[in-house]
Amino acid sequence: MAKNNRKMAYLPENALNAICPYFTMFPLEYPLKKLKNHRKEQPVIMDPFCGRGTTLFAARKLKMKAWGIDTSPIAVAIAKAKLAQCLKNNAINLARLLVESITPKNIPETPFFKLAYHEDTLKEICALREGLLNLEQETDESIILKAAILGCLHGPLSKTAENAGYFSNQMPRTYASKPDYAVRFWNQRELSPRKISTIEVIKRKIKRLTGLEDGEKNTPAQVIEGDAQELKTLPEGCKDFSIVVTSPPYYGMKTYVQDQWLRNWFLGGTPYVDYNIKPQLNHGGQEAFAQSLGKVWDNMAQSHSESLHMYVRFGVIPSATVDPKVLFRSSLAASKCNWKLVSTRSAKTAAEGKRQAGQMKAGSTAAVEYDFHVKRL
Structure with a gap:
């Protein structure tokens, strides 16, 4: 699986998705596989933790409309490129x-x-x-x-x-x-x-970028810089989605922007590491994190679509002695919406797709991730 992930990441046709290396590189195979299962429906896609925009790029490849949200200005700047069109x-x-x-x-x-x-x-x-x-x-x-x-x-x-x-x-x-x-x-x-x-x-x-001139159904304006916990972040015009594909930040990982401080400087930030920038989710304990994530699921449930499926890849940092399956289920329970957990599957470890843990510090242990399929009742 890891070999296939690396192969797809480096295909010339996917060069736009790799325009900026990012330590939370979401394996392209995951959103592509989930979206292809709904291809006949021609759904609108939402990613409330869009990161560098791989879900958006997958939607673009499949000619689907997509929305993305992230609090990080670095993530938003990269994700917007996945929906841009130019010579x-x-x-x-x-x-x-x-x-x-x-x-x-x-x-x-x-x-x-x-x-x-x-x-x-x-x-x-x-x-x-x-x-x-x-x-x-x-x-x-x-x-x-x-x-x-x-x-x-x-x-x-x-x-x-x-x-x-x-x-x-x-x-x-x-x-x-x-x-x-x-x-x-x-x-x-x-x-x-x-x-x-x-x-x-x-x-x-x-x-090296391919397909820049072909981006029907999407514009960079569909990437929103904001907190998906807040309903005001989702304007009425973006509530037409029926599929959510996302990967929330690891529980315990609080320094996404600080680890990207140099890119943050280029975007107008300080020329030093600013530790005053707060993480999007509350990492002050398992209950607080579940409640925080539950607010995001509440807002996803505001979709005007008759049906709503969520595909979530989720994990925790290795040093946090927490069962990600229990924590995710707690986040669903914290939501005011009724959700059905359709399936839970192991996604192996983050190292399989060069995702979060293995890219942060040399010698770190890769976290185990799980794939959850959830449906709104």
């Missing part, structure tokens, strides 16, 4: 225009940024950042460009600068190392940043 050259030309026309006003001067990027490369990154932040109106081209830059912002060094796929000094590609750790790592190994052409890296990234 590749238009996105590349926008990058070139921003780099050539903008002299950045704010260039971070911390030890991290001085060692993370070559001086000239950092200027180009800041020009792109300020240019995108100051656009009067977001376009599909700017959405694709933004997601591509987030995907190139940090990652492993290539053998030569000419073949670089990332802008940075040696770093993980799925999450950002904390500044102090990264500086020590680079200094101990005498690693200096290379001068990288951001335009050339972006061009290689975007040129």
Whole structure:
């Protein structure tokens, strides 16, 4: 299964889904399989924890309309790209225009940024950042460009600068190392940043994308930045969904945005790790978490569709001695809606699809995940 997951992830036809590496990479096979089972119904899809938008991409591939919600601005920026439509050259030309026309006003001067990027490369990154932040109106081209830059912002060094796929000094590609750790790592190994052409890296990234011009039934506006626990996050226009496919954050995992702090900076956040950003769900105990998740299920139940199916992949971090099956059932019980738990199946471990646990810290133990099928009564 793991081999198949990796194979699908790297198929050229799915390059858009991989536009930005993300440590909560939801295996594409899961939403595709569930959505194909409902293909004849031509349903509208909802993912209240959309992350990088793999459920949305699966819906796009199957020509289904889809909605996504997430509190993380990084997740929303990446997910929007899964529903964007544009010509590749238009996105590349926008990058070139921003780099050539903008002299950045704010260039971070911390030890991290001085060692993370070559001086000239950092200027180009800041020009792109300020240019995108100051656009009067977001376009599909700017959405694709933004997601591509987030995907190139940090990652492993290539053998030569000419073949670089990332802008940075040696770093993980799925999450950002904390500044102090990264500086020590680079200094101990005498690693200096290379001068990288951001335009050339972006061009290689975007040129690989397929299907950008084919995205009927969907627009990036169908990705909403907000808390799925709050009913106001779901406007009336998005309550036409009949299928929910989602994977909530692991119980005990509270630092999604902090682990993506460098991408958060590019989107307008601070040039340091901001620990004041709170997680979407309440991790203050099993009951609190179940109640918090139950609010999301309540809001999903507000769908105007005659029938509603939810497919949920769920797990907990290995250090939390909690049975995910019990915790999920508790979340259903906390909901005010009547749900029928149709099936519960093991999804093996998160490592099978390179999902959450294995990508966060070296040596971490992968969590066991379960797939739940739930139907509204």
